[in-house]
Amino acid sequence: MMSRDKESGLDFSTVIASTVHDMKNSLAMLMQAHSQWLARLPDGQHQAPEQVVIEHEFVHLNGMLVQLLGLYKLGINQLPMLPDYHDLDDFIGGLLAGYQEILDSRGIVARYEIDEATPLGFFDRELVGSVISNIINNATRYAGHALLVSVREEGEALVISVNDDGTGFPAAMIAQQDQYVQGIEHSTASTGLGLYFAARIAALHERNGVPGRIEIANGGALGGGLFRLYLP
Amino acid sequence: MLVYSQKSFLIVDDFTDFRTSLRSMLREMGIKDVDTAESGETAIRMCGQKRYDFVLHDFHMGDGRKNGQQVLEDLMLDKLISHEAIFVMITAESSQAVVLSALEHEPDAYLTKPFNRVGLTQRLDKLVQRKTLLKPILQALDRGRPAEVLVACEQLCKKDPRFAPLCLRYRADAMAALNRHEELERFLKAILANRPTPWAYSALGKLLFKRGQASQAKDVYEQAIKAFSMMPGLYDGLAEVLAASGENRRAQHVLEDAVRLSPLAVKRQMLLGKLALGNADFDSASRAYRQAVSQGQNSRFKDPESNLGLAQALIQKNAGNGLDARTRVEINQVLGDVAKEYGEDQGLQVRARLIKATGVAQAGDAETAAKLTEAAMARLETMDQFFSAEAALAVAAQLKQLGQEDAGKNILKNCVEVYGDDNAVMQSIAKLTDDPAILGAGNEAVDLNRQGVRSYQAGQLDEALNLFRKALRLQSKNISIALNTAQALLRMGGENPSAAVLQECRECLAKVAGIPDTDPRYERYRKLRIRAVGS
Numbered sequence: 001m002m003s004r005d006k007e008s009g010l011d012f013s014t015v016i017a018s019t020v021h022d023m024k025n026s027l028a029m030l031m032q033a034h035s036q037w038l039a040r041l042p043d044g045q046h047q048a049p050e051q052v053v054i055e056h057e058f059v060h061l062n063g064m065l066v067q068l069l070g071l072y073k074l075g076i077n078q079l080p081m082l083p084d085y086h087d088l089d090d091f092i093g094g095l096l097a098g099y100q101e102i103l104d105s106r107g108i109v110a111r112y113e114i115d116e117a118t119p120l121g122f123f124d125r126e127l128v129g130s131v132i133s134n135i136i137n138n139a140t141r142y143a144g145h146a147l148l149v150s151v152r153e154e155g156e157a158l159v160i161s162v163n164d165d166g167t168g169f170p171a172a173m174i175a176q177q178d179q180y181v182q183g184i185e186h187s188t189a190s191t192g193l194g195l196y197f198a199a200r201i202a203a204l205h206e207r208n209g210v211p212g213r214i215e216i217a218n219g220g221a222l223g224g225g226l227f228r229l230y231l232p
Numbered sequence: 233m234l235v236y237s238q239k240s241f242l243i244v245d246d247f248t249d250f251r252t253s254l255r256s257m258l259r260e261m262g263i264k265d266v267d268t269a270e271s272g273e274t275a276i277r278m279c280g281q282k283r284y285d286f287v288l289h290d291f292h293m294g295d296g297r298k299n300g301q302q303v304l305e306d307l308m309l310d311k312l313i314s315h316e317a318i319f320v321m322i323t324a325e326s327s328q329a330v331v332l333s334a335l336e337h338e339p340d341a342y343l344t345k346p347f348n349r350v351g352l353t354q355r356l357d358k359l360v361q362r363k364t365l366l367k368p369i370l371q372a373l374d375r376g377r378p379a380e381v382l383v384a385c386e387q388l389c390k391k392d393p394r395f396a397p398l399c400l401r402y403r404a405d406a407m408a409a410l411n412r413h414e415e416l417e418r419f420l421k422a423i424l425a426n427r428p429t430p431w432a433y434s435a436l437g438k439l440l441f442k443r444g445q446a447s448q449a450k451d452v453y454e455q456a457i458k459a460f461s462m463m464p465g466l467y468d469g470l471a472e473v474l475a476a477s478g479e480n481r482r483a484q485h486v487l488e489d490a491v492r493l494s495p496l497a498v499k500r501q502m503l504l505g506k507l508a509l510g511n512a513d514f515d516s517a518s519r520a521y522r523q524a525v526s527q528g529q530n531s532r533f534k535d536p537e538s539n540l541g542l543a544q545a546l547i548q549k550n551a552g553n554g555l556d557a558r559t560r561v562e563i564n565q566v567l568g569d570v571a572k573e574y575g576e577d578q579g580l581q582v583r584a585r586l587i588k589a590t591g592v593a594q595a596g597d598a599e600t601a602a603k604l605t606e607a608a609m610a611r612l613e614t615m616d617q618f619f620s621a622e623a624a625l626a627v628a629a630q631l632k633q634l635g636q637e638d639a640g641k642n643i644l645k646n647c648v649e650v651y652g653d654d655n656a657v658m659q660s661i662a663k664l665t666d667d668p669a670i671l672g673a674g675n676e677a678v679d680l681n682r683q684g685v686r687s688y689q690a691g692q693l694d695e696a697l698n699l700f701r702k703a704l705r706l707q708s709k710n711i712s713i714a715l716n717t718a719q720a721l722l723r724m725g726g727e728n729p730s731a732a733v734l735q736e737c738r739e740c741l742a743k744v745a746g747i748p749d750t751d752p753r754y755e756r757y758r759k760l761r762i763r764a765v766g767s
Contacts, residue, residue: 025324031346036253062346080462084429085397090358097354098347119394122427126342207427 017072024065031058052105056140059102063134067197070130074200081127081204085120088151092160095133096149102140103147110136110147121151121158123205123231128160131198135162135227138194142166146222156210160229161220168218168225177216198229207232236356240265240282244275244303245290245322254288257349272298272306273530279312286356287313288343291323298530299496305337306532315370318359336465365395369402378406404435413443430456430463437469441476449473464490468500475507484508488516491523498524498533505541514549521545525566536574539566540583544626547591555595563591578615579748582608583623586630593634605634612639618650618709618746619643621657628664644670646709650744653678653712677706681713688716693724704740711753714744718760737764 034054073079092112096103103110132149139147143164150161173180180192181199195214202212210232220226241258243266245251251268258266267282269275272293279287287307291300298306300321307313321339340359343352363370368387372380385399385406400423407416420436423429433456440449453470460466467490474483487504495501505521508514521542528534543563550559570584585608593601609631619627624647631640644661651657652674662671684699700717707713718737725733741764747757 028324028345032249032253035348036249039256058346078462081460082430082463083427085400085427087358087362090355090362093354093358094351097351100350101348117394120397122397126344 013072013075017069020065020068020072024062024069027058027062027065031062034058047105052102055105056102059099060137063130063137066130067134067194070127070201071193071197079127079204081124083122083124083205085122086125088114088119088121091121091125091129092132092149092151095129095136098133099136099140106140106143108140108143108145108147110149112149113151115152118151118153118158121231123158124201127201127204128229128231131201131229132160132162134194135198139164139166139225139227142168142225144224148220148222150221154230156207156232157212158231160231162225162227163220163222164224165222166224168223169216174216174218181214198227202229202231205231236261236263238265239263239285241267241286241288242275242278242284243268243288244270244272244293244300246270246292246294246297247290250290257352260349261353272300272303275303276306276310276312279307280310283317284313285317287317287319289319289321289339291321296530300339301337302531304339308337309532315373316363316367318356318363320355320359362398365392366398366402369399373402378409381406382410401431404432408435408439413439428456428459430460430466433460434465434469437466437473441469441473446473446477450477462493464494464497464500467493468503471503471507475503480507480511484511484513484516491520495523496527498527498531498535498538501527502533502535502538502541505538505545509541509545509548512548514545517545518542518549525569536570536577536580539570540580540587542566543584543587543591547587547594550594555591560591560595563588577617578611579617579619579623582611582615583627585611586627586634589634590630601634605631605636609636609639612643616746618711618744618748619647620748620750621647621651621654621660624650625660625664632664641665641667641670645673648674649707649709650711652707652710653681674707674710677703677710677713680706681710681716684716684720688720693720696720697724704743708740708743709746711744711747711751711757714740715753715756715760718764722760722763734764 038051070079092114096110096112099110136147136149139162143166146165148161148163150163152159177195180195182196195216198214202214205212212229212231214230215228217226217228218224236258241263243251243254243258245254245268248270251270255266255268267278267284269278272289275287275289276298278284289300289303293299293303300323304319304321307319313319318341319339320341320343322343322345324345340363341355343355347355366388368384369381372378372384381402385403389396389399404416404419404423407419416439417436420432420439423432424436433452437449437452437456440446440452450470450473453466453473456463456466457470467486471483471486471490474480474486484504484507487500487507490500491497491504501520501524505517505524508517508520521538524535524538525542528538543566546559546563547555550556555563567584567588570580574580585604589601589604589608592604618624624643628640628643628647631637631643644665647657647661648670658671665671680699680703684696684703687693687699688696697717697720700713700720703713704710704717717740721733721737721740722729729737737760741757741761744757747754751757
């Protein structure tokens, strides 16, 4: 991650990170001003089709910036990891609530299933939250009409899956998923980087020597893209 | 969606726009009782006047203001919000707030900007559900009854074992409050073997250190920092153990790491200043103390010791080189604040003047230095408050440096009388003087006191009291001996001590009435005094 321009003595990754930080603040102001302006509009003008694009791209941009900052911190070993027990219903419900308007506007029905027997999961809420949030965001672009987030226990691991009814991941991407995970392949830009970030966050969640991991596939209950996060 | 119409909300943010938009979100949810505050200081005042069910607090409140974490600490420590209330910390970037948070007081939830109404409602709904589930535990916490907390936890775990992990921390805190050490140690070790968390490491480190197992505590903290390298609270714990084991250099480095992670912490900066000053690292000491002073302005942990420390560090940093104008201004400023704000505290006033005199002398103005020293010594004469051992040693060293060797010796003599039974203090005194008349002054009394303690523990109260009385006659200002005498008197006096016993008790306690309120025995002194005066 650290790259230094020998002539100027600039540490580019730090410069970029602090710029990204400013971009994120700037975006937050933009989103806030936009929603206030929207609130003043007369009824009936809220639902313009451009409105959906604006909202979605706001969230998408924000997610990418968060991810970039996360990657920078991972690179310099300064990503705080604070695992604790979290109510899964609260956690998944909260993530989906953030996407409610976008999902509604695209005519996608999202639901989530949590295994009754395990209402709590042990992980870092912010980190896993940003991973799942990005995956949901991607899914909203590729899904047809349905999105399903499910959480269940499998062996010793908690598995969070995001499944849609779209055309699924390209076959080549599934075949080369290890390359994405290792950060070797990122020709598909944001998706590739997203997978890399997800894999790194998963690996931070280690228990008794077993690291967490991710997996992509096609199929599942809805037949489209299927992302799985394994947390030991 | 739950019904919030009967609930009271407080929004705290320094941006008007954000307050307005959050308030309108709450209105849309049917909430009528919404107050707002533009600063944490105002929020604290408002919480003192009204019980809020929800506090939504922005983390960053602008420079020179209390941040959300400090406000949360104040509200909890001053019991201005109930454990049943919901405190949500709103942040622009969540990972930063996590690092800045203290392990002791965590908000109920972090909410990252930007969020919408659906997201807020969902979050609040779940928080209310959780607090409802934990209600009996939270009510026991509000009543300050750790034993009831444990019972409530047990009942919840029995009723719905799926939620048992939510009780872990409440149970550990309650066991600590009840001094159930062995049980707590087993409990924490089991948690760490299963699912390590920073709070569990910190609790185990504290427990081991408290029980005198410093090297085990050190291991625990080192392991914890390896696992959670971004949690400054763990570094604080390690530094405390290292400093207590005499590893002051390492303690300083560990705290420097913690300050790099999270510079906003008055107590941490102050302790770093103290360690660095002791290690003769005056650059680091002045930097840390300067932070402690400026951050202290809006903190409950404001402490004049930081002002004195900063002045001291600046003077010693320039030893032998005079003092430039800027440094002189800074020293005058920080010492001036002590004179202004703590005018009642004689000890502080004396110390501030002596430090100032040292600085002035170093800058080459011998005449003013002599005047300041004289003024300080005049105050010393009339002072009935005791210096802490640490302060006494610093004052003695300064007096010597200012050419007042005799006055310095007097301070040391006095220090031997008050603290002579403390080996660590005696060792420090020995570094400043070789005079056997000073070093040996307390020996006989200390010895008698030691015998007295043995007799007291063996139940021979008569003999113990005699020994304590004899010791006290030799060193009437020794805090330990005076407290032991008073305790033996009251113990022998039984339920209804005679007037003569109470009188003697009051007399020996009066001799040590100058005990500093920072002394670990202060609470014991206070309780004995209440019994001697009150009954």
